[in-house]
Amino acid sequence: MFKTIEWKNNSVVMIDQRLLPTEEIYRTLLPTEEIYRTYKDFLDVAEAIREMVVRGAPAIGVAAAMGVALGALQINAKERKGFAKEFEKVCKIMASTRPTAVNLFWAIERMKRVLKQNPKSGADELKQLLVQEAKNIHKQDIEINKRMGRHGSKLIKNKATILTHCNAGALATAGYGTALGVIRAAVEDGKKIKVFADETRPFLQGSRLTAWELMKDGIDTTLITDNMAGYMMKKGLIDVVIVGADRIAANGDTANKIGTYSVAVLAKEHKIPFYVAAPISTIDLKIKNGEKIPIEERDIREVTHIKDIPVAPGGIKVRNPAFDVTPNKFITAIITEKGVSRKSFEKSLKRLYSLTWPSP
Numbered sequence: 034m035f036k037t038i039e040w041k042n043n044s045v046v047m048i049d050q051r052l053l054p055t056e057e058i059y060r061t062l063l064p065t066e067e068i069y070r071t072y073k074d075f076l077d078v079a080e081a082i083r084e085m086v087v088r089g090a091p092a093i094g095v096a097a098a099m100g101v102a103l104g105a106l107q108i109n110a111k112e113r114k115g116f117a118k119e120f121e122k123v124c125k126i127m128a129s130t131r132p133t134a135v136n137l138f139w140a141i142e143r144m145k146r147v148l149k150q151n152p153k154s155g156a157d158e159l160k161q162l163l164v165q166e167a168k169n170i171h172k173q174d175i176e177i178n179k180r181m182g183r184h185g186s187k188l189i190k191n192k193a194t195i196l197t198h199c200n201a202g203a204l205a206t207a208g209y210g211t212a213l214g215v216i217r218a219a220v221e222d223g224k225k226i227k228v229f230a231d232e233t234r235p236f237l238q239g240s241r242l243t244a245w246e247l248m249k250d251g252i253d254t255t256l257i258t259d260n261m262a263g264y265m266m267k268k269g270l271i272d273v274v275i276v277g278a279d280r281i282a283a284n285g286d287t288a289n290k291i292g293t294y295s296v297a298v299l300a301k302e303h304k305i306p307f308y309v310a311a312p313i314s315t316i317d318l319k320i321k322n323g324e325k326i327p328i329e330e331r332d333i334r335e336v337t338h339i340k341d342i343p344v345a346p347g348g349i350k351v352r353n354p355a356f357d358v359t360p361n362k363f364i365t366a367i368i369t370e371k372g373v374s375r376k377s378f379e380k381s382l383k384r385l386y387s388l389t390w391p392s393p
């Protein structure tokens with residue numbers, strides 16, 4: 034299994050997801066091509082998050098934690114006060130990278146807590162504690178996904194065909210995945226599962242990443258363009274939809290990759306269960322409903338070009354919201370590592386949130 038992100042010799046190593054899958058194919062022809070990047074400067078990690086070298090809510094959280102740890106190692110101040118001041122600046126830069134996935138802010142808060150919980154520690158000790166915390170966040174994310182997978186697998190019948198949108202897999206997390214984690218767990222439970230992967234315009238996470246990682250696992254996967262989902266549902270070819278999430282409001286409204294909302298509406302029309310799989314760290318109880326979730330607008334070049342090839346006339350007006358919000362009425366259940374949340378989401382999400390596993 035490939036590694037998405039790793040802390041190695043005081044640097045952050047990440048697979049460059051912008052290059053998948055084509056560069057991996059070329060690499061076998063050109064052995065010098067490298068798809069892993071090593072970061073020694075926290076500013077470069079911030080840029081890597083912005084530019085989507087790493088993407089997917091939990092993976093962004095892990096990258097932010099490791100970026101903050103790297104930033105801490107770069108601080109020269111020897112006494113605590115000076116260190117804390119510089120550390121705040123590092124956290125602020127990391128928090129400015131992408132606005133929608135709440136895991137980014139959750140991870141930064143966890144890193145900040147290390148300082149609060151160790152009021153007597155000096156700069157050198159804090160640096161070690163922060164590196165350790167980033168490693169913990171990474172390790173726990175894999176455990177969380179496996180737990181989520183176990184809960185989710187129970188909802189999946191043998192021989193089910195599952196539609197997924199975007200990439201909520203090992204590449205979007207520290208490993209195993211959320212929505213794809215549920216699929217992996219169902220396969221591990223001996224169920225015969227087929228997957229339909231939405232291409233996911235404009236960044237093509239479905240065709241480039243989901244198709245790539247499911248094929249690596251030998252899971253029966255069919256790629257469709259986003260506008261084919263309704264046709265497949267009408268034909269009776271989809272039994273279940275499972276997607277990930279970037280932020281879940283207190284009432285269960287869920288922000289996920291643009292196009293998720295359309296899939297959810299289609300699923301309801303065709304009476305197909307629509308599941309969201311996400312860790313507790315993706316739930317933002319401070320946000321009452323989906324209206325309040327900030328939606329990132331990205332460079333219009335993602336829409337007007339595929340790689341460097343123009344697919345639209347120059348000068349055309351373009352919008353590129355990277356996420357949309359699926360209202361809770363379209364969601365059958367939310368699968369977390371602490372159990373499955375059903376309506377009313379407000380009550381059950383709050384209950385799951387307050388359970389103490391894993392202790393953060």
Ligand code: MRU
Binds near residue numbers: 088279
């Ligand atoms: O813009 P991206 O690629 O970071 O968006 C990713 C998604 O929307 C995923 O579905 C979501 O983060 C869940 S990942 C486990």
